[in-house]
Amino acid sequence: EQVPAAVLEHLERLALVDFRDAEGVRRLREAVRFAERLHDVDTEGLEPMDSVLEDRCLYLREDDVTEGNCTKELLKNAREKIEEYFVAPPGNIPLPKLEERETFEQQS
């Protein structure tokens, strides 16, 4: 069962990670094929399990400020910053379309 090219492109956009080459695409297909085995199991009437601690109550602490004020330390690790802001390139510009990239045209 092939993973359509449109899905591959969609994944690259969602993940912001590219397949890089045919090998990467092949690996995804393998991964999907491997996961198919799950469908052999009968899970009728079962609730999905989010956490092994599902029977316990989550710890809630008082909504008081106990720490913080570490702006300078946190900014140390950022490469581009201005005053107390992280600087990013302009947003709202979509990634170039698939045809403009050479990732896996030959593969689908």
Added chain:
Amino acid sequence: RLHPGQPLGVLDGIPVAVKDNFNTAGIETTCASNMLKGYIPPYNATVVQKLLDQGAVLLGKTNLDEFAMGSGTTDGVFGPVRNPWSYSRQYKEKNPSKSHSENEDSKWVITGGSSGGSAAAVSSFTCFAALGSDTGGSTRNPAAHCGVVGLKPTYGLISRHGLIPLVNSMDVPGILTRHVDDAAIVLGLLAGHDPKDSTTIQDTFKPFELPHSIDIRKLCIGIPKEYHVPGLSSEVQALWSKAADLFKDAGAKVIEVSLPHTPYSIVCYHVLCTAEVASNMARFDGLEYGHRADMKQSTESMYAATRREGFNDVVRGRILSGNYFLLKENYENYFVKAQKVRRLIANDFVKVFGSGVDILLTPTTLSDAAPYMEFIKEDNRTRSAQDDILTQAANMAGLPAVSVPAALSKRGLPLGLQFIGRSFQEKQLLTVAKWFENQAKFPVIHLEDMKRHDCSDFQHQKSVSSL
């Protein structure tokens, strides 16, 4: 401090090592990835802080598979870790060099992973204890291959705050030591509720000392039949039987039990792990910390370039697979389905422990450590799927498990056996492990002088670029 009898704690002055996916304030933390090369955390992981508060001496951060993804500690940017046993007299005796040119360099074996660096550090007497992490077996697997004790505590017992997450619902900090008693000591220092990790339970943890003389006659040991997997080496099989007999002869009740959904745990893990990874790796975008690409055209293209440059193929592959399983059209069929299967796996254990079984005894790995040249012939996912088979289910169910060195293989390399216990019953688990350790009398590694190699010999060749 020791002189006037005022140590900070039990570990004052004791050398420890920490896997490089735990944040250490002021000390580079890389997760063996280009994404975090040069990253200096502004805080200590809770478990690191606890060790330092004791006065423990942090010798260094240990190598791992990139972002803890892997079962060989071969896929990090710093290169693979060599199992210290490759240089032991025990291994060399069984694998004599045929010629001068064919020296140790071609035959060295892997440590297992992903906490291979930590296991190697403990195994080579570099430190008293090391921290690893365990998501699918990453502490127990290298422990078995390196002949050390690898403890995976119950999920929720030890804080994950500061442990760079892989799979939030399965990750735990792991403890590697040479003896079970030492693991109990370290556990006592690390366990307990942490307000900074909401997945730690609130019950008060009582540190314990393991008894000197242990009576196992009241115990019921379960041998899960589904762990007789194809690929299990005859050596490990025999060792497992021998251990079961050991318990039986000492008066414990040893019975065969069934965990019927075991064959599905790897597939289930594959889906849940990649899905959580896709989510956890999303934070690495170059903006706040870590590597940042020189791309300025748009935010998205900068993120994409950063992630292409920063992550290796294994990580990227898992992110893509994870995103696939999380797509709207796949979510129910894969992710939710896997979560349901997870419940089945967890329930298998509940049933078995509820029927009177106290501890499960299984092998930890399929065989002894493979030579590096053999190991890299298969890709990371295939290897992980093979190697995690025996350890993974304990992470699914959140149960405590420990690998104890049992014997040397025909090739002179360590073999370990695994004990799995009930939730939060580490004391019982480690007591049984200690009893076994005393019976097994696993030999000490005899490290010989290594010839001084040319630096180039140790240069890791990233040959399998398809990984």
